[in-house]
Amino acid sequence: MSNSRQKIIYFEEGWNFVQKGIKKLQNNLEGLPGPSLTSVDHTLLYTTVFNMCTNKPPHDYSQELYIKYKETFEDYIKTTVLPSLKEKKDKVLLRELLKRWSNLKTMTYWISKYFSYLDRFHLPRRSLPSLEETSFLSFYHLAYDEMNRQVMDAIVSMMNRKSAGETVEETLINEILNLYSEIGERTRKNEPKQFAETLMMKANATSFMSRLQIG
Template sequence: MKRKASDSEEELDYLERGIKKLKRIFEGLPEPAFNLEDYMMLYTILYNIKSQPTYPVNEDPKQLYNKYKQVLEDYMPSKVLPSLREKHDEYDLLRELLKSWANHKFLVKFLSLVFLQLQAQGAYIP
């Protein structure tokens, strides 16, 4: 079955919303946790992207990997550093650093699992 452009646009929009949701969770903003259905939808979208050569982003296979990489690169300077700079007490600074490190590790793990299809299909070269 051939995918319609609107289907792929909706899936890419869902993928973008999923990444934004994850970032909002880390920022401590009110956001419901990911459930199994959310995770499976993200994984399925990435599978669809890599398995269908007519998918719009397949013109540049590294486009999604670059998006994944950008999320990780932006997280530290935009969220972690400002929150650390606000702390003046050593205890508060250490607590914030530990929280940020735990969030970063989870972000890397979560995105790595979701983007596993990119790795399996050889879409990125470390």
């Protein structure tokens, strides 16, 4: 169907529909009661965004949708991710961080699919980060920067307890260091991987977790 015959979806109407679908996805990830997204839901969300991006100006809402995409992740991290991390300590904090990173990747996977037109056409023309990089950068700036000190303290504390002869969850530390490496790769930031490598050297220097490997 050509754009001239395509039904115009005005921004408020279209975004309200997409926002409801995203909220349903978030509720599913949080384990809240409610219906799961179906294959029909996924298709309708993709089609709505596509139509909102392919109408002629002034009804091409590509830039507005990119801003909303970014705001969606920023709001989710501020209102859901950070509060869940700030109220936890030690290994409970580390487990929660793994869960939150996993949820963010799932959320990014699906929402990026709905907004994939932006990745293919809108963002390259404006030299903007990809959708995936945009969401992971939001996590980096809002969650990683905020919680890094507490996470590092939790890891070092576990390493010190191990050195003192206590039994700790070495797999948990391995997973966190892998997470840090992945954050660095997905955001193209050096700090997370450097942190992981520094702790790895500390672990090796104290003969702690000699088989640990960072992916």
